């Protein structure tokens with residue numbers, strides 16, 4: 514597997530001596546989905562902003578494909594042509610008079626000809642279920658629609674890595690389900706995804722890998738179930754363990770489920786997991 518982005522000994526202190534990040538080492542693998550999981554104020558947004566050069570580290574370095582990021586205009590253009598960031602609050606990102614213009618801004622700014630830019634915008638609008646809203650002013654959309662326009666704006670730049678800061682913030686149940694489906698489809702197209710969240714269940718549903726953030730540090734990194742089943746580590750990060758994963762692990766311990774059963778990700782996985790369950794000694798004896 515190839516490392517597309519990495520950081521070494523990354524540290525960042527905001528003016529006023531607020532230490533937001535310290536001593537972070539992390540590699541992001543191409544084509545995988547990484548959750549930055551941690552409580553409020555643990556440094557997730559600050560970290561994401563370093564990955565597309567919106568912030569420059571006070572300490573350590575960020576690498577794109579093994580090469581240290583240059584903070585010159587040219588270096589930042591190279592980074593941002595490959596790494597798109599979707600902010601937590603779509604209102605901080607949308608500014609044009611219409612949805613179409615807003616999504617067009619990135620590709621036109623990249624220097625694409627009008628026809629090529631239009632094609633990218635149409636594809637991004639299609640992928641995000643926005644067809645029909647081209648002429649609407651972004652500030653007249655619902656929160657969920659604004660979020661999808663913001664993601665379409667990043668997608669229209671054809672990024673290799675999509676960074677999403679708290680992507681489900683402010684979305685209702687249906688909005689979250691739609692977003693999860695869209696992100697799964699982007700993952701199937703090979704786009705690397707990094708998202709921040711404090712929602713253990715969302716990390717379980719979306720991520721391949723998890724970096725656990727606490728007080729500006731990464732206190733755990735690994736494959737999804739490895740981190741989500743580590744109760745002590747989650748509590749150290751002030752997060753509640755996932756009840757579902759704990760139940761599956763307990764069922765495995767008690768021999769009610771096969772030891773190699775895959776940790777469920779979707780409702781369908783949960784049904785499949787338990788419908789293949791063999792009757793236990795207890796059930797057959799009854």
Ligand SMILES: Nc1ncnc2c1ncn2[C@@H]1O[C@H](COP(=O)(O)OP(=O)(O)OP(=O)(O)O)[C@@H](O)[C@H]1O
Pocket residue numbers: 527528529531532533551552553554555556557558559560709711
């Ligand atoms: N512009 C800023 N100026 C000063 N301190 C800041 C600024 N932005 C964030 N911080 C501080 O940096 C630390 C990390 O904040 P950050 O927003 O990265 O955390 P987070 O994990 O994304 O939190 P949340 O889940 O609440 O969005 C916090 O102590 C926060 O108060």
